[in-house]
Amino acid sequence: MNQPNFITNQNSLFMKSVILSLLVLICFLNAFSQQDQYKATQAEIDRMHQELKADTMLAKFISWHGDAESMYHAYKKNLHLADSIWKADQASLSVMDIGETEKLEIIPLIDWFTASDSLQGENGLAYLIKTDDTTILFDLGLNPKTKHPSPLLHNMEKLGVSINEIDMMVISHNHPDHVGGPKWSMENTFSLSNYQMELQNMPVYVPKPMTYPGLHPQYIPKPTKIAKGVATIGIIHKPIFLNDIAEQALAVNVKGKGIVLISGCGHQSIEKIVQRTDLLFEEPLYGMLGGFHFPMEEKRNITWIYKYFVVDKMPWERLSDQDVQYNIELLKNKGVKCIGFSGHDSCDRSLKLFELAFGKGFRKMTVGQSIVLK
Template identity: 40%
Template sequence: MVVFYVLLAIVALVLLFFARTLIRLKTGNARGAKELAQARYTPLEDVGTVDSVSILPLVDFYTDNPRLKTEAGVAYLVKAGETTLLMDVGFNKKKAHPSPLLHNMKALDIKPDAIDAVVISHVHLDHVGGMTEQRTKTFSISQGPVDLREIPVYATSAMAPSRWNPKPQVTVTDKPQKLAEGVATTGAIPRNLYLMGYTLEQSLAVRVKDKGIVIIIGCGHPTVERIVERVKMLFDDPVYAIIGGLHFPVHGGRIMAGPVNLQSLVGTDRPPWKAIGEADVDNAITAMKTVNPALVSLSPHDSSDWSLERFKAAFGDRYLDLKVGTPIQI
């Protein structure tokens, strides 16, 4: 009889958990829809242009260079004209020092004092340096001292540098704005995610002379459709390139718990029995084709090989594999 009541209590707790998550999901989705409907911005007139931009993946899932480390996280070194930005700081799952990011920076002869600003796309563990950083709303280059200068950090919500890199100063960029000559943020685009909750994510928009807008995306949680819609709201220029994560762990993922594809659960605003699927990939491809980018390069940190092959087939010679240590020059 005792065993029966214990099992009954466990079942009740599980049902309560699912009920609470579904209520939170419904409430968060309604909030996100309202905020998106109210987000009407005028074009950014003063951004300026750069002659060129390069994106060097410092942390991601694949590389051709055996000296470099890889993981299911993101950090990109973006050189736009005279400005060098670090977009996100990786996962550092093993809490190492040097972290994969710091290891790769040293291997590629990139010094911390070369960075003019840090951009945090969103406060998820694979972009801010780990689970502790996500929980405490901080970011860490590594789990040991890193002498970053007193540079600006642009984040979509209040956060702080960790004790390992305490000098940078955080500015909240919840709305679109210019960050440097030719470089802007889309501002925070909301999406409510099952398990992960309400998430604000920003992307970078680099305006390249005689080409158009290069969109650089951390994880793509808001969906590429909404990111492109925001960019078109802010600029009259064509979309020249779409680079970075779009979160399509279809038929496989980079973060598994046994047979459970965790990325397919955390990256959607739907309940777990309606996980990200093939139709979502096809819808994204259709949306991207409407802006006809000259270059597409997607992160494998949160998209499966199946999904990446689908994008390669759709964009042909306009598609470029994104790999750590291989710069993308525009």
């Protein structure tokens, strides 16, 4: 009597199993199809080989890091992933109220240009940021000769800056010229000199999970208020051909002026930094200071390797005057009044173009030369 029902139930289970299997197969095929979709095209691969054949130095440089075709496919996949993260983050974020500061002072402690011969310039960046209530050390330079005292500590002593007056530290991104040298970068840590001195429970905000003896650096990927009138704008990923760069910038709300952004290298691109700022703050964007990575020409400290790490460009493509002008117009249309550019990652020609565009509003970031906004 129960056999028909049993057969019906068995058929139902069989059909459910078939449907489930089909769904799994569809998901697999869809994922496989998407994987192919984000691979480099044959035309892109062909062009890459053509460019590498013409630039043997670039070809050798890439070969040190792996197989060029595999790297290109990984790069395209990382681009898609970074874009997905960017869209999801932008959709989930809302306006922040971080308060304001009456005064903002930025003292370059490490950069390429110096105000006097008694100060040491280098191919890195470190700024002291002072507000009404807080003193922040932003990045730690490069210390290329791994010496003690490092150029950072040397300049701090010359400028009368004590470690004891620093309330917190912020690392923009984990590149050697911002964390104190390649040794520390490879170990996902940072240092003010050629050894890691005791920092007495200092708060440190980092762009990726990092360590430091005796401290618990705080990895905060989303925009976060860290002091009155001061916030990080959150991690923004920027894949380049060789790897992915995760970078954060600081935003300071200066009373009566608006938001001043402080950047380490601007690998995120000025365009995305501005879009993120528009989303987070009701106050206008008043200024942008720091490194923004415009290495158009190989002069001064801008060596051949810089052209392979260009924002929004493939390693065999070059920045042009038009690229710089695009960013200038973007900032001018936003009504930005104050622009301060670092020479550690931008060439003299780029600096000159920004200076011509912004006139008295342009500042060349110079060690020992304080910038005060109030």
